Amino acid sequence: MIADQKVVSLNYTVKDAEGEIIDSSENAKPLVYLHGQHNIIPGLETALVGKAPGDEFDVTVEPENGYGEYNADILQVVPRDAFKGVEEIEKGMVFSAESPNGPVQLRVANIEGDDITVDPNHPLAGKTLTFSGSVVDVRQATEEELAHGHVHGEGGHQH
Structure with a gap:
């Protein structure tokens, strides 16, 4: 059963409030994560506790238990020259920055x-998100996985 310190494998589909698919493991490998380590959003992690392989789930997660509320106050205006080496800047582009x-x-x-x-x-x-899917597998985490706070090996992080 899903509990803290267990490695969980899920097949899933995520939809927004309009029913548009945002992400899915269909035609891909299941999501594999270490439960209880905040590796997935809190609303989904909480809803999965106690589920076992073969169990299905259909969970709606409100923003406060998902990716948070949208905060317009944190938008920033920066000068174009802050994007050194970028020839063309377009709306929607994503950049990494240090904070x-x-x-x-x-x-x-x-x-x-x-x-x-x-x-x-x-x-x-x-965004309010709906996660549906099934539990594929649940196993005990290894000592190394527990020490690192994430899954290693098949479907997990590789070092």
Whole structure:
């Protein structure tokens, strides 16, 4: 059964509130993660506790238990010359930048002349998501996986 410190394999489909598919493991390998280590969003992790291989799930996750609420206050306007080495900047492009809390993904939200508005919100922030699928496998994590906080080997992180 799914519990903390177990390695879980899931087949899943994620849809937004309009029913559009955002992501799916269909035609791909199952998602493999270490339960209880915040490797998936909290709302889904909580809903999966106690499920066993073969069990199906259909879970709706509100933004506060998913990728958070959308925060317009964190958008920033930066000068075009901050994008050194980038010839063409287009709305929707994603860049990595260093922040005081580590690396962050920034999406170009708007371009007005040399003023570029970047958005550090997660692309799914503010969205209600529905996850459906089935539990493929549950196993005990290895000592190494527990020490590293993530899965190793097939379907997991490789060192």
